[in-house]
Amino acid sequence: MATFVMQALGCEVSAINTVQFSAFAPESTTPQRASLTHDQANHTGYKQFKGRKTPAEEIADLYEGLKQSRLNDFDVLLSGYCPSAGVVQQVGKIARETRFASTTKPGAFFWGT
Incomplete structure (x- = not known):
């Protein structure tokens, strides 16, 4: 960003x-969510994320x-x-x-x- x-x-x-991470915020169910910020979307604490350090x-x-x-x-x-x-x-x-x-x-x- x-x-x-x-x-x-x-x-x-x-x-x-x-890092190269991609993830969805926990309440998000669609990848089209355009309002995700770094703090909401790219965090290894979420159950779902892809990428690497x-x-x-x-x-x-x-x-x-x-x-x-x-x-x-x-x-x-x-x-x-x-x-x-x-x-x-x-x-x-x-x-x-x-x-x-x-x-x-x-x-x-x-x-x-």
């Missing part, structure tokens, strides 16, 4: 998803690909749900690296959750 909103606001986005190694690999393509000059890093301690560590590593790279541009980097 954040990717779409940021793109709609004109931001260039390099998204690395930490992205391993920390894959997140590191995807970020390395962004660096190789020189697509890692970020002004903002927005993190959300991290499904494991390894993912938290990897997101932290990316944030530290990005923050260090932005030291030549004071005030140019923001990390939000």
Whole structure:
């Protein structure tokens, strides 16, 4: 959801998803329900969900690909749900690296959750 909103606001986005989930809220019986929000729809606490958690190694690999393509000059890093301690560590590593790279541009980097 954040990717779409940021793109709609004109931001260039390099998204690395930490999870890929699809689910229906408990009271929902039809997949056409258009008003589902992240909190209502994508949660492993519901009886029905499909998808997977992205391993920390894959997140590191995807970020390395962004660096190789020189697509890692970020002004903002927005993190959300991290499904494991390894993912938290990897997101932290990316944030530290990005923050260090932005030291030549004071005030140019923001990390939000």
